[in-house]
Amino acid sequence: MRVRVPLAAGAAGKAILAHLPDSILEALPLSKYTDRTPLNRTEIRKGLELVRERGWALGDGERIPDGYGVAVPYFAENSVAGSITATIPRHRADELSLETLTAQLSAIAGAVTQLLSA
Template identity: 40%
Template sequence: VTSIDVLRGYRYVCVDMVSIHPHVATTVQIGDTVGLHAGAGKAILAYQHPSFVDEVLKEPLSHYTDNTPHNPDAIRAILERIRAEGRWVSEGEITPGARGLTMPIFGPRGAVEAALTVTSTKARIPDSRVDELFSLMRQTCEQIARDMGNRPAN
């Protein structure tokens, strides 16, 4: 499943989704909103102003699964890692058993307003394929940024 998620307030909304493997179950569907502390949201949250991050993390943080991060300090550490690497791999944070690969999409003036996510199972996205898939995703994010008239993703 490939999705585009867009910042909406202190949450993100899934605005488009393509599934080529109907047997891959995902919890999030088009139109659903999810907290920025979980899944793809962290790739958007990582690039927001620190005061915005503080506002998001002071709100009650939903527990979608046992793997959903909910400790603000731990989430801040994850956000630093995302900024350093430009990507995030989530493990069952929203859908049990799902693995999500997410990259930010840079919008106007270089702001991150959206993210591209590929979701499947760890068996279908083994560690040995993560770098290859992120390389393809980076190309897609850069093309989306160009189509929007913006600079490519880092």
């Protein structure tokens, strides 16, 4: 089964979009998936800057109504190639240690980057 993942909504897509040229965001059609889906390009751009700074993306009900996701990008030959994502039910988000999860996802993404760039 093939699933289309929007780049501007949800952790998985935002982790990738943050490392693509700004022209990609400008050309993307923005679709509303939930009441939390970001539709303002200026706000999305600010969020992508934060993703680049901290190294991971967060999605809180943006694509999946009761989903909460954290994603880290991986790279191949110095270009973003995808993301590693953990998604949980939103009601469990308070139980989550973002510091621990992002560290573990970053380690996995680093290993994938190394494999793809060898």
